[in-house]
Amino acid sequence: MGPEAVSAATEVAAGAVSAGAVSAVSAASSLPPTGLALVLAKVSWFIVVPGFYIALAFALVALVWRLVVIFRAPPPPFQLAIYPAPRSAFGAAMRDAFGMPQVRRKDPVFWVFLMVFHIGLFGIFFGHVDILPQVSLVREGSRDMIGAGVFGLMVTVPVFWFIGRRFKSPVREISTPGDYILLLLLLFTFLLGDLMSWGNSWTAQGFVMTKADFATYFDGLLKFKFEDPRVYLHGTHYHFLTLHLLLAEATLMVLPFTKVMHAFLSLPVNVVRRRVWT
Amino acid sequence: MDLMTRRGFALSADTVASGGAGSSELSARLKVLFETKLNAAMRMYLDTCARCGICVESCHVYASMPETRYSAVGRAEVVRKIFRRYFKVQGRFAPWLGEVLEFDDDTVRRLYDAAYSCTGCRRCMVHCPFGIDTQQIMGIAKALLLGADQEPKILSMLSDMSVTKGETIVDTRDAFAQALGNLEGEVLALWPKVTKRADGSPNAAIPYGQQGARVLYVALSGSHSMVNAAAIMNAARESWTISSFEAVNFAAFVGDSAKMKLIAARIVNEAKALGVAEVAIVECGTAYRVMRHMMGPQPFKVVAFVELIARYVKEGRIRLDDSLLEGDVTYHDPCQIARNGGIYEEPREVLRAVTPRFVELTPNRAENWCCGGGGGLISMGEMDFRMKSSKVKAEQIAASGAKVITTACENCHSQLVDLNEHYGLGLKVEFLSAIVAKALIS
Ligand code: SF4
Ligand code: SF4
Numbered sequence A: 001m002g003p004e005a006v007s008a009a010t011e012v013a014a015g016a017v018s019a020g021a022v023s024a025v026s027a028a029s030s031l032p033p034t035g036l037a038l039v040l041a042k043v044s045w046f047i048v049v050p051g052f053y054i055a056l057a058f059a060l061v062a063l064v065w066r067l068v069v070i071f072r073a074p075p076p077p078f079q080l081a082i083y084p085a086p087r088s089a090f091g092a093a094m095r096d097a098f099g100m101p102q103v104r105r106k107d108p109v110f111w112v113f114l115m116v117f118h119i120g121l122f123g124i125f126f127g128h129v130d131i132l133p134q135v136s137l138v139r140e141g142s143r144d145m146i147g148a149g150v151f152g153l154m155v156t157v158p159v160f161w162f163i164g165r166r167f168k169s170p171v172r173e174i175s176t177p178g179d180y181i182l183l184l185l186l187l188f189t190f191l192l193g194d195l196m197s198w199g200n201s202w203t204a205q206g207f208v209m210t211k212a213d214f215a216t217y218f219d220g221l222l223k224f225k226f227e228d229p230r231v232y233l234h235g236t237h238y239h240f241l242t243l244h245l246l247l248a249e250a251t252l253m254v255l256p257f258t259k260v261m262h263a264f265l266s267l268p269v270n271v272v273r274r275r276v277w278t
Numbered sequence B: 001m002d003l004m005t006r007r008g009f010a011l012s013a014d015t016v017a018s019g020g021a022g023s024s025e026l027s028a029r030l031k032v033l034f035e036t037k038l039n040a041a042m043r044m045y046l047d048t049c050a051r052c053g054i055c056v057e058s059c060h061v062y063a064s065m066p067e068t069r070y071s072a073v074g075r076a077e078v079v080r081k082i083f084r085r086y087f088k089v090q091g092r093f094a095p096w097l098g099e100v101l102e103f104d105d106d107t108v109r110r111l112y113d114a115a116y117s118c119t120g121c122r123r124c125m126v127h128c129p130f131g132i133d134t135q136q137i138m139g140i141a142k143a144l145l146l147g148a149d150q151e152p153k154i155l156s157m158l159s160d161m162s163v164t165k166g167e168t169i170v171d172t173r174d175a176f177a178q179a180l181g182n183l184e185g186e187v188l189a190l191w192p193k194v195t196k197r198a199d200g201s202p203n204a205a206i207p208y209g210q211q212g213a214r215v216l217y218v219a220l221s222g223s224h225s226m227v228n229a230a231a232i233m234n235a236a237r238e239s240w241t242i243s244s245f246e247a248v249n250f251a252a253f254v255g256d257s258a259k260m261k262l263i264a265a266r267i268v269n270e271a272k273a274l275g276v277a278e279v280a281i282v283e284c285g286t287a288y289r290v291m292r293h294m295m296g297p298q299p300f301k302v303v304a305f306v307e308l309i310a311r312y313v314k315e316g317r318i319r320l321d322d323s324l325l326e327g328d329v330t331y332h333d334p335c336q337i338a339r340n341g342g343i344y345e346e347p348r349e350v351l352r353a354v355t356p357r358f359v360e361l362t363p364n365r366a367e368n369w370c371c372g373g374g375g376g377l378i379s380m381g382e383m384d385f386r387m388k389s390s391k392v393k394a395e396q397i398a399a400s401g402a403k404v405i406t407t408a409c410e411n412c413h414s415q416l417v418d419l420n421e422h423y424g425l426g427l428k429v430e431f432l433s434a435i436v437a438k439a440l441i442s
Helices: A003-018 A035-048 A050-072 A089-099 A101-106 A108-131 A146-166 A177-197 A211-222 A238-257 A259-274 B020-036 B040-048 B060-064 B072-087 B089-093 B105-115 B123-127 B134-147 B153-167 B169-182 B184-190 B224-235 B250-254 B257-274 B285-293 B305-314 B345-354 B383-388 B391-400 B410-422 B432-439
Strands: B215-218 B240-242 B278-281 B301-304 B329-332 B404-407 B428-431
Touching: A035 A050, A035 A238, A050 A238, A050 A259, A050 B040, A089 A101, A089 A259, A101 A108, A101 B123, A108 A146, A108 A211, A146 A177, A177 A238, A177 A259, A238 A259, A259 B040, B020 B072, B020 B134, B040 B072, B040 B134, B060 B391, B072 B089, B072 B105, B072 B134, B105 B134, B123 B134, B153 B169, B153 B250, B153 B257, B169 B184, B184 B224, B215 B224, B215 B257, B224 B240, B224 B305, B224 B432, B250 B257, B250 B285, B257 B285, B278 B285, B278 B305, B285 B301, B285 B410, B301 B305, B305 B345, B305 B432, B329 B345, B329 B391, B345 B432, B383 B410, B391 B410, B404 B410, B404 B432, B410 B428, B428 B432
Parallel strands: B215 B240, B215 B278, B278 B301, B329 B404, B404 B428
Antiparallel strands: none
16 A cells, blocks of 8 residues: 555544544444345445456457457458548548547537547546556545546536437437437446545545545455455445446446447548548 | 338238248348448448437438438438347347347338438438448348349349340440441531541541540440540540440449449450550449449549540640530539549539539538439439439529539439429539530630
């Protein structure tokens, strides 16, 4: 445990004591859980530790398999470009994939939400990476995740808007149940994530589960310790963490089978549109 | 009412839902057929669509008849739902998630409705953030319809006739040469001089079978496609010869890639045998795209005839009278030549040489609205659907204020003539080659 983690843990311990240690009861309880509580504790542990490995491994294998199937398929028999031909097909495809100029021109409001959403996704990815004690992307000892909850909002608010948009014509008519479910899955994953990065600090003492606590949990995952993070992740919001993990794992596992594949295919499919070779 | 019903088509007895061994056999066959179309690009097209709806209003059919099934994504979803059913894990475990479709009569109807209301203009592809090619996806729909024996019979008949005609070319060569001779007067009326052969002797007005000619010109069956071009090439003193084959490729419309290649390959072989440097394709968008972009690299260059005219104008090989056309003159970019073929500037250069009053349609170039006649719709008749689905095109033309609309595609020309009449636009509809041929001066 690094010095910043130690000091953060000390702060939390002090906070827990001054708050009457009520919220930390279950974590610090000296009585081992029995009966249903034991089952729930085991389920919870399964979700936050082995479940994470299973979901990640499954998603990676499925993703690689999907990409192999796609890219080992024969190439298109003839050119599928649209003219005018750009100077660099790859450059144009990069602009298409990351700047979405087509959306900007057709529906600027949608474009703003999409850009905010996708930048937010990068933000929360790095926010999670930064929690690892081995990584320090922000000021050492910072109590907040990168963006201090802003990246969470950057993904959550657009998802609300995307859902609203999907309910309206003409997008409503082209939507399938899977489209709504995927958005709802993302929405609840993000909302629960917001609770961790933001709502979790709305106490007189600040963060209940601190960045240092999460760092210990992440470190345990990284080192395959299989310990129960409940020992150091305090407070009743722990159950929201479990739920956050559960939904995030579900999202990870379905990603390779959904249209979210566009995250990996947007660039190559845009190259097809831009590459003039005959 | 879907197009299939409205067009009076009844599903044949051998349909997928007819029960018995035949139906499951047919389903299995269609699945295999589907699989043959799953190249890497197609897999990406089928997997990437976010159903964002950006392409919905890009389609002229939807813009004219706002129904979801007439949007690009609405059409593609029919194919995608079959894809999910037969090729995705989701189709096995949670088919309701993607509202999958089985191969049955209703699906066949939907495929027909989707495929034969799409002109393959690819305007939607310009607007899609991923560049999803709905024309290609409709290629699957067309292939499945062929497999189910439910394609528009007129298209497969025309395609078969084209193949047969090519097979009997040796027997009909003399008759063709004689027919070309009959057009001599019309050509000479536009340009009285003929080109010279290699030995210095005068050539025919429409040279045929000239070994070593520089250009092989591939026409259509209509004489207008030969006469105007002949006058222009003769005026430019081009070394050229006409092809034995028609450029039109009905197999491309009906989604039969094997026959499409067969039809085009005969022209390729002829060009190789004659040793030409260039193959110039008549004003026909699909024929140009097939030959230029779908047949792979060739020992000769493929150009659209309008490129050749533009070159003659630029090099001063032809001179044109720019006072013949009255009022503003506009140009309709044929989708297969412009957006899908890359020819934007050449027709404009030609037009500026024949009129000082060239005006653009808005939008134009890659954004131009499709005329609504492509994808085989002209050959299928479909007057009612073509007129309704191209309302937005008629409005675009009317807004230009032009008195003459020109184009460089046979299908577009026919459709524009029909639109002009149906919507009372009061324009003159002209081929570029026709106005150039009339404007030739020595
Ligand atoms: S614009 Fe592209 S991604 Fe969006 S719905 Fe249309 S085809 Fe799908
Ligand atoms: S290719 Fe053209 S006709 Fe077909 S869906 Fe796209 S815009 Fe519509």
